[in-house]
Amino acid sequence: MNATTVTPGIFRLSTNVRDILFEGLWPIPNGVSLSSYIVKGDKVAIVDGFCGWDGVPETLLALLSKLNIQVEEIDYVVINHMEPDHSGWLEAFRALRPEFTIVTSAKAVPLLEAFFRLGNQKIRVVGDGDTLDLGQGHVLAFTEIPNVHWPETIATFDTKTGTLMPCDAFGSFGAIEGAPYDDELTPDQFKFFEREAVRYYSNIVAAFSQPTAKAIEKVEKLLGDKVKIIAPAHGIVWRKNPGRIVADYKRYVSYQKGPAKAEVTVIWGSMYGNTASAIPTVIKTLKESGLRWREFQVPRDDIGSILAACWTSTGIVLAMPTYEYKMFPPMAAVVEELAKKKVLNRHVFRLGSYGWSGGAQTELDEIVRRHKAGWSFVSPVEFKGKPTEADLDLIEKRVRGLAARVHYAILRADKRR
Ligand SMILES: Cc1cc2nc3c(=O)[nH]c(=O)nc-3n(C[C@H](O)[C@H](O)[C@H](O)COP(=O)(O)O)c2cc1C
Ligand SMILES: [Fe+2]
Ligand SMILES: [Fe+2]
Structure with a gap:
């Protein structure tokens, strides 16, 4: 497990999982990483859950303490995607920090209810074009990217730093031992993650290639100008050349036909x-x-x-x-x-x-x-x-x-x- 700074105001919490069959079915000989991102303005949001399999609260508390963030400071939990590899930690998190608001799509609400029983949980429903101001310039903007990989999926974008957090989209298999950033990888590491991205894409995303193509189209228009960093929930963070993973994913989509x-x-x-x-x-x-x-x-x-x-x-x-x-x-x-x-x-x-x-x-x-x-x-x-x-x-x-x-x-x- 690992806590690092993506860019000022954004932190990555991550853990690796091995020795499981992903989705109960796919062997992952090289493991997989799971990441959350903390966006810190006056308010603090955590985007995606990183420890579905790995023991909350120990992992979360250990990583937060590295970043000098108290769990009580977390105001918002953004659920881009309801699949339990990202949301499976919610109940444990709730026990730790009862006072927070879930930020998620309308389609995710009945899923959350079915998977976790919401009770009197505070929820803020967001869709295309909605924003959430965390203060200090960090305004989160939300985009619906349905069916990448479930119907309720959204992507979260921090407008201050140009960081896109698209959850499963632009992700890859492969545990991350060293640096998670594209500007710190060796050519061999790139090759490794490229192979693992194909494995991830073909095993997990392939059937949703057409919705993925639509999501890519949305992101491509914003590259350079607005999207400066792509921070997926599995795999490496692209902050030097986010266009590379977008181009790679475009190719993976095209291989389908x-x-x-x-x-x-x-x-x-x-x-x-x-x-x-x-x-x-x-x-x-x-x-x-x-x-x-x-x-x-x-x-x-x-x-x-x-x-x-x-x-x-x-x-x-x-x-x-x-x-x-x-x-x-x-x-x-x-x-x-x-x-x-x-x-x-x-x-x-x-x-x-x-x-x-x-x-x-x-x-x-x-x-x-x-x-x-x-x-x-x-x-x-x-x-x-x-x-x-x-x-x-x-x-x-x-x-x-x-x-x-x-x-x-x-x-x-x-x-x-
Ligand atoms: C359980 C079993 C079922 C078989 N069913 C058929 C069959 O339905 N039709 C057929 O032509 N041959 C059938 N065969 C014969 C095999 O196709 C044949 O032995 C073939 O040479 C096996 O090739 P292999 O050495 O690459 O396994 C069957 C063989 C076994 C052991
Ligand atoms: Fe997923
Ligand atoms: Fe996932």
Whole structure:
């Protein structure tokens, strides 16, 4: 846990969480940070909750004492977003400091009631264009950014310092051990957080890409002139170059509809090694193609990592045997999840072994159709039992075909950009 000064009058309280499945489902091998921001005028506001999992009051009191702020001084708790990673601390906070006002959107009120029982809690409802004057020039302005990531989400902006606190938007996974500020990171740390931002985006935000695009549009207009710092609730604070994370998020949104990067993700599963024995041919051919590739095995590798890789990939190879007239089940789960998160319009090649009937392709086609994923398939290669030399030759040819399609899609997209 950590308390630092973002800029005079704004402080960041943060903690890291590891060893959990985020949303009870996504592994976070590198952890995640949770941050609150304190805005201090004559009145004091705390924006977002940072210790949903990490023991209020100890953490909060320890960090506040580093900043010489008493918990009794906190007048307002701004709830940008009701998800319990940000609001889960409310009850514990209330026990510590009964006299404060919650500042939040109209849509958040019934959610708060359902999650925490409001009782006689003081609430101030804010929406687009509303402000809250804390004194000493710190005026908080609120903007609705619905569905980034829940329907009630707002962003809070301190007009004095140009600090935007957009909660989940512009966030990333990855615990923060050292400095949380973009002006203090090494190139390697940037790379780490870029990878973690893709993981976060693809696992948590992806399904809300269109609302995110709208939020980005709002923020882009205010960059430079008004928004000088972007301080999300997960991940690093952008105070040297906030435009960078906005541009990154714009790219992540654009990857949804494809094409994404010049990359191919290979996902394979195999019961007895027959499908597996064709994978070296796939990898060798991809290496020759000059495209970046990553390989995952199901069910061994986690679906969150697979999703992150597919989000930035323009091509996908799915290799799996037929199982009870359908796809190898962990592959079906992955394909469903990719389609639900709207990994759209990818170039896809499927291969795999069967025993007597086949049937994997029928299920794959059904999932893609049902979710309107718009995947464009290179002709599949299915083989009975072990692949023959001729099967492997055909697989090589088809992977080359896939690579050519990916190269071409990127070329066309580059021309348009
Ligand atoms: C539980 C189980 C269910 C299977 N169901 C089918 C099936 O419905 N249709 C079919 O053609 N083959 C079926 N097979 C045969 C496999 O598809 C075949 O053994 C294939 O070679 C396995 O490939 P792998 O070595 O990559 O796992 C099944 C095999 C197992 C073990
Ligand atoms: Fe969220
Ligand atoms: Fe969150």
